[in-house]
Amino acid sequence: MALLPVEEAHARLMALFQPVTPEDIPLAKAGGRVLASDVVAARAQPPVAISAMDGYALRGADLAPGTRLSLLGSAAAGRRFEGSVGQGEAVRIFTGAPVPAGADTVLIQEDAEAGEGWVAPKPGHDTDTNIRPAGGDFPVGARITAPRRLSPADLALIAAMGADPVRVYRRPVIALLMTGDELVMPGEAPGPEQVVASNAFGLKAMLEAVGAEVRILPIARDTVESLDLGFSLASGADLLVTIGGASVGDLDLVRPAATARGLNLEFHRIAMRPGKPLMAGRIGDAAFVGLPGNPVSALVTGRIFLVPAIERMLGLAGEPPARTPGRLDTPVGANGPRMHFMRARVESGADGWRVSVFDRQDSSLLSVLSESNALLVRPSGEPAREMNAPVEFIWL
Numbered sequence: 138m139a140l141l142p143v144e145e146a147h148a149r150l151m152a153l154f155q156p157v158t159p160e161d162i163p164l165a166k167a168g169g170r171v172l173a174s175d176v177v178a179a180r181a182q183p184p185v186a187i188s189a190m191d192g193y194a195l196r197g198a199d200l201a202p203g204t205r206l207s208l209l210g211s212a213a214a215g216r217r218f219e220g221s222v223g224q225g226e227a228v229r230i231f232t233g234a235p236v237p238a239g240a241d242t243v244l245i246q247e248d249a250e251a252g253e254g255w256v257a258p259k260p261g262h263d264t265d266t267n268i269r270p271a272g273g274d275f276p277v278g279a280r281i282t283a284p285r286r287l288s289p290a291d292l293a294l295i296a297a298m299g300a301d302p303v304r305v306y307r308r309p310v311i312a313l314l315m316t317g318d319e320l321v322m323p324g325e326a327p328g329p330e331q332v333v334a335s336n337a338f339g340l341k342a343m344l345e346a347v348g349a350e351v352r353i354l355p356i357a358r359d360t361v362e363s364l365d366l367g368f369s370l371a372s373g374a375d376l377l378v379t380i381g382g383a384s385v386g387d388l389d390l391v392r393p394a395a396t397a398r399g400l401n402l403e404f405h406r407i408a409m410r411p412g413k414p415l416m417a418g419r420i421g422d423a424a425f426v427g428l429p430g431n432p433v434s435a436l437v438t439g440r441i442f443l444v445p446a447i448e449r450m451l452g453l454a455g456e457p458p459a460r461t462p463g464r465l466d467t468p469v470g471a472n473g474p475r476m477h478f479m480r481a482r483v484e485s486g487a488d489g490w491r492v493s494v495f496d497r498q499d500s501s502l503l504s505v506l507s508e509s510n511a512l513l514v515r516p517s518g519e520p521a522r523e524m525n526a527p528v529e530f531i532w533l
């Protein structure tokens with residue numbers, strides 16, 4: 138059977154996901170979360186016109202050379218001057234203070250000479266008004282639109298709008314089920330032929346970084362019964378991800394075990410290297426993705442498919458990872474029929490990003506992946522490319 142192209146697999150995978158329910162959380166805990174409802178400003182900022190500088194509030198028309206203005210009092214942030222400023226009058230004012238009625242200009246104090254009860258402009262004073270108008274940052278009713286991943290600046294803006302708590306998408310819950318008779322957990326004493334399970338730890342960090350809550354389940358053994366137990370431990374998760382057992386060997390039992398639990402399979406096996414045995418579908422209320430067991434295959438398919446899937450559960454677009462243009466620093470041979478995501482190191486050069494591809498691309502080599510900061514994208518069937526050829530890569 139022809140392998141499914143990566144772009145089509147992405148589109149079909151995204152259709153398996155929809156946004157999770159929202160929840161209200163304290164603003165102080167909302168950094169990095171995805172806003173689920175628009176925030177509307179209940180007040181303007183600043184609420185009234187305020188001074189941008191320390192100096193003297195007065196009428197700009199009074200700033201003729203040689204004038205001396207009489208000082209009426211002072212205004213500070215949070216403590217307005219109650220009177221109004223008339224012709225020939227001024228009020229001492231500090232940054233953030235409401236501008237007193239009648240004044241239209243703040244003369245900065247570096248440009249003023251002052252004595253007991255008076256102030257005068259120095260020659261060559263600056264002519265800015267130094268006043269921030271009411272609503273100059275945002276008016277009442279200004280809107281921060283959802284969905285949007287909340288940056289530090291967004292949080293400060295929402296706080297300034299007076300909104301707390303905020304409505305965000307809850308964290309999608311992902312259950313990671315590693316499978317294989319050979320696996321032991323890190324920290325356990327492995328037998329001579331056993332392998333320390335690694336994949337879920339990289340995936341957990343990757344998926345948490347984009348906003349998921351990730352549970353690593355106990356390792357499932359290569360029997361349908363053990364896998365079935367693992368599947369039952371995943372109940373309540375929005376997405377169950379298995380790792381390993383996805384290929385065609387006699388002990389690759391993930392698909393039969395998932396089928397026995399009512400898997401509605403969307404696809405299995407895609408034109409991607411690494412990652413050919415990828416499968417996806419739904420089991421009951423949860424989405425299901427079966428990743429290949431080879432460590433690099435699991436992490437690369439996680440980056441290409443699971444990160445956008447989580448974004449989609451968080452109400453975002455879930456686009457395929459962005460591709461950045463660069464130039465090859467190492468020639469590469471012709472590509473085969475599968476889209477190849479080659480492990481690479483990207484550095485900046487005089488003419489943009491330079492992409493060095495690692496010699497060893499076997500999908501078991503975590504040591505190479507750990508030295509990589511990018512994946513060079515090779516379309517299926519692409520001919521050999523020379524040094525300096527324009528290419529596209531994905532940041533890791």
Ligand SMILES: Nc1nc2c(c(=O)[nH]1)N[C@H]1C(S)=C(S)[C@@H](COP(=O)(O)OP(=O)(O)OC[C@H]3O[C@@H](n4cnc5c(N)ncnc54)[C@H](O)[C@@H]3O)O[C@H]1N2
Binds near residue numbers: 316337
């Ligand atoms: N005859 C064929 N054989 C294979 C094909 C094929 O098309 N025809 N595809 C190959 C490709 S491509 C991949 S990728 C692998 C993936 O197979 P599985 O998903 O069934 O993975 P496993 O066989 O369970 O494991 C592969 C490899 O990875 C190690 N592994 C598994 N889980 C973990 C883990 N959690 N942590 C660390 N290492 C893990 C496992 O010990 C194996 O060495 O199939 C090819 N075969």
Ligand code: MOO
Binds near residue numbers: 411429434
């Ligand atoms: O395509 Mo497999 O994912 O090479 O290792």
